[in-house]
Amino acid sequence: MKERSKKNKKKTQEIYGSLKEAYRKLEDSHIEMIFRLALLTEFRDPSTGTHLVRIADYSAIIAEGCGLSKEDVAIVRLASPMHDIGKIILSDAVLKKPGKFTPEEMKLMQKHPEVGAEIFKDAKSEIMKACGLIAFTHHEHFDGSGYPRGLKGEEIPLFGRIVALADCFDALTTKRSYKPAFSFDKAVSIIKEETGTHFDPAVVLSFLRNKEKIKKIWESNKDIEVFLENMGIIEDTFL
Numbered sequence: 001m002k003e004r005s006k007k008n009k010k011k012t013q014e015i016y017g018s019l020k021e022a023y024r025k026l027e028d029s030h031i032e033m034i035f036r037l038a039l040l041t042e043f044r045d046p047s048t049g050t051h052l053v054r055i056a057d058y059s060a061i062i063a064e065g066c067g068l069s070k071e072d073v074a075i076v077r078l079a080s081p082m083h084d085i086g087k088i089i090l091s092d093a094v095l096k097k098p099g100k101f102t103p104e105e106m107k108l109m110q111k112h113p114e115v116g117a118e119i120f121k122d123a124k125s126e127i128m129k130a131c132g133l134i135a136f137t138h139h140e141h142f143d144g145s146g147y148p149r150g151l152k153g154e155e156i157p158l159f160g161r162i163v164a165l166a167d168c169f170d171a172l173t174t175k176r177s178y179k180p181a182f183s184f185d186k187a188v189s190i191i192k193e194e195t196g197t198h199f200d201p202a203v204v205l206s207f208l209r210n211k212e213k214i215k216k217i218w219e220s221n222k223d224i225e226v227f228l229e230n231m232g233i234i235e236d237t238f239l
C-alpha cells in the first residue's frame, strides 16, 4: 500500500513537473513573440532596437517605484517596447526624415498612437491589452496638452504615464537628428522642469527615487550606442 502511494506521488510530481515545463515554454514563446513584434518597428528604423530594450528596463524600474504589483511590473516591462508599433504605417520619407517635419508630416506622425491602439483592439490577454493602452497613451501629457486625445492627469492610464517618462528620458539621453545626446544630469533637470506639465509628479518621484538604478542602465547602454553608431549600424532618429 505504502509502495503504491509512493509511486502515485512520484507520478503526480512528474506530471506536475512536465506541466510546469510546458507552461514555462509557452510563456517564453509568448514573451519572445511580443519582442519580435516590437522589432517590426526596428526593422523599419534600425535605431530603435536598443531604445526598445532600455524602455522596457526604465519602465519596469519606474513602475516598481510607483508601487505596482510584481505582475503589473512584468506587464509594463513586456508591453512598453510596443509603444511605437503604430509607426509601422509611416513611409520611409516620414519615418527616416532627418530634421523637422512639415505640418502635414507631423499630422501623419501623430497618428501612430491611434494605429497602435487599433492593432491591439479587442485584445484578450492582459499583456496585449497593456500594449494597446500604452501605444494609445504614451504621448498624452499630464496637463492635457498631449495627443491624440488631450487626456489630463489620471485620465491617462498609469502605464501610459510611466512609459511617457521612460520614452522621453531615453530620447533626451540619446542622439537625435535635431539634438545631441544630453548628459544624464541635463536630462534629469529637463524632466524636473516638465513635472506637472508633461509628466505625472508621482511618476517623476519614482524616477528620481530610483535615479541610481536608471543611471546604471543608461551607463551600460551609452557605450553600445556609440559603438553601433560608429559602425554605421544605427543612424540618427527622432521621437
Ligand SMILES: [Fe+2]
Pocket (backbone or CB within 6 Å): 083, 084, 112, 138, 139, 239
Ligand atoms: Fe511614440
Ligand SMILES: [Fe+2]
Pocket (backbone or CB within 6 Å): 051, 083, 084, 167, 239
Ligand atoms: Fe519611443
